[in-house]
Amino acid sequence: MQFRFPGGMYGFILKRLLLLIPIFFVVSIVIFLLLPITGDPARQVLSGQGRQDVTPELLENIRHQYGFQRPLYIQYLRYLTGYPPADPAQGENALVIPKGLLRGDLGFSYKYQRPVSSLMLEALPQTLLLTLTAFVIALAIGLIIGVISALRRKTWVDYTFMGSAIFGVSIPFFWQGMMMILIFVIWLRWFPIPTAGEHDLMYLILPAFTLATHETASLARMTRSSMLDVLRQDYIRTARAKGLRERAVVYKHALKNAFIPIATLLFLRLPFLFGGTVIMEVVFSWPGMGRLLVSSMGVFGSPAKDWYVIQGGLLMFLILAVFANLFADIMYAYLNPKIRYGEGR
């Protein structure tokens, strides 16, 4: 009996999800190998405890506690599956030995002395909130600016908006974030000082707007370009000739068709938005995954790298990026009836 993928969108989604499996394995190996190739993991554990009185005996003790004395391929197997389990006879500490990625265990944080998955569960919603807020801002403002620019082509309005857009895609995130704090928090005092742990609306606005800047600018330029293409089409002229109001022509006919490539761009940019949260969360002390990741790289005090958190964070971002791409493809097909995945002629 031959297996055939179901047709249409479901088949497409299924294929993409199955593709995730080899990607996941390759990435997990790369991420796993980051730890041993960047230095002695036992030393990093001790450094994370603020210890400078490191002796060979202590290093050996830590190696056995965390299972670092095992061959690399055993460590990877354990990282992935949790097998073999901790062996107290070898001095292995069950609390810190990984229980297996495939079983949902992302390891144990040396720094926080907690399972990495619990840290991620706390931080992920904050990152999602920041990203989605930035997404909505970029969509709303980018669309509006792009439409206005297209409708007011070659006027001062168009030049102003497009000039701002070029500026928006060019400025570095980090600098922009610091400037926003300097101008709106320190000088004008319009917003409260970014404070770790505070995540109500007032603390969300600045980082969300800053994060949205690049995407707003890209979206505005794309919208303008796409709108100009569509407005030149015959069916637009026909709609006007039929006596439709201009608002209807622009929003019901032009924008709806112009939106297809815009939507593709926007959803494909989601992974970049997630990546941008790393910088924004550090600059604005937003308690998300990006800040957790940077903190685990030894930025906020403890000099050592908290490797399981770094590995878990990188995996999380990968998963978010992959699903964002998948979502982009689905939305593209949904918006454009001409596109049907999995159907050949």
Added chain:
Amino acid sequence: MIKISTSRNASRGISTPLVIIVVLIVIVAAYVLISRGEGPSAGNVLRMIQSSDANSLDVDKTKMDQSMQIIALTQDTLMTYDWDMNYIPLLAENWKIGGNGLYIDWYLRHDVKFHCGEPFNAAAVVYSIKRAKSPWSVQSDTVRNILDAEVLDEYTARIHLVQWDRWLYDWFAETSSSIVCPVCGEDPAYGVSKFCGTGPFKITEWVRDTRTTLVRNDDYTWGPEIYQNRGPAYLDGITIEVDANNLTSEEKFFRGDVDLMIGISPRPALIERLQTDPNVAENFIYPRSSMAWVGFYVGTLSPEIQSSLPSDHGTSPLNDDKPWIQTDGVMTPDNANKGLMIRKALLYATNMEDLLLYAWQDLGKIAYGPLTSVMWGYNNAVENMYPYDLDMAKSLLAQAGYPGGSPTNFVLHLRFYTTSYDPYVKEGETLKEQWKQIGVDLDVQVLAFDDIESKIAKGDYDMVVGGYTWPNADMLWWYWHTTRVPPSPNRYWWGNAYTDAVIDNTFSFSDAVAFKAIQESQMQIMEDACYLPIVERPFLMPIRVDVKGLRVHPMSNFMWKQLDTYLER
């Protein structure tokens, strides 16, 4: 007036999107302006801010400064120090050293209990000692000379020692030796989400890299006699906020959103602002037993260690190649040693006043030897060993085989590894300029801490930055004894049997013998030019004027209880 055009001419007609933008901006602006208000209400809660967080609040799992300051507020030790670093009672009312230093009996207070309600007694002391001796404990090395602990009666505990260890005795006054609750200490979450102690404050919340919240322990009445108020504390509580961004943390302080900043770098602009702001208490610089230094890769004088090094272990022009020689019963380094000559040349070529000024904003005190001037046993003879003398420096370099050095003729190239901590980087830059005068080219590289540790382990360096905060001359053993060979904390790959024997004597039960040994070992270390001491680092802690009663201990925030502190708002 908003005009919505119905014209078919698109370029004139549509202004609705513009209207939407304007309306959105107005709504947000209105919300912002309405919501903008004062900072959080302060009450009688001391609000602190620092750039990095503790990594654990279990005293046996961390040695980080940020952890120690919280543990000092929430837990107690058997004894403590007064303002002059003399021992005074805390959880122990009294103690007795017996058996020629082979045991210490502790006579405990009867009125103490842990935050969870468990009584404090001899069993808790024995439990804490056993816990500190666990293989996984960060204290295990420190307490290596503790043999065992036993309960003599409910409020008397005896600690048996392998041998007398005067630095271990000191340890009982340090926050690292805080007594752990025998019940809560067994909880796997202890120090992470489960907290307990006997201290004047209790931890109610610890949000990692964000905030720690403490509330007053109303049962606390056993504060040390250095405080006028023996407890409970006047403060209702303390919050410690973490903010790694200097821009925002300093703004919070100057706006009054926090009362106190810890762990700040001595930047000129910040110092000036602190000195001119009327809301900042005048005195914000405190002396501390802490030092910044640069360690040279000396190599080792011990044949045993030399033979144990891997064949690919690196070398440096600064490496020693000759053992010490004995002349008239006194051991000194062999003056024909080229590595020694180069190291001495570098010391002579260092202008300490300029280094202090440019790297540390003239804050702190020039350091001359391995110990700080406040430590018992400090030998002020080290202060005259290496005056600034470029001619002497050039002469020594020439003798070592590097003649004719000048700013236009580099004869020696050395590597200087530092972390990104600003004063350390400035040390490198300043030394680069100074040593240029004798023809030494310094390659200053900023690396991550772990990378520096790796390079030290492989001998792939010439010099590295370092710093310590230490209460006593015990650091001679930690940093200079041959058994402490790198990479931590002996960053010099230096050691010799003769100095080892002298350092061993610093543990002596006899104060006179120990004192003499401490003095001699300082001279030997500096005679061999093992490292460049730079500054006795001050402790910068700006406080707002409405914080009263706060006095900083010589051991800085590692010892505070905040019992006399109150707020005048």
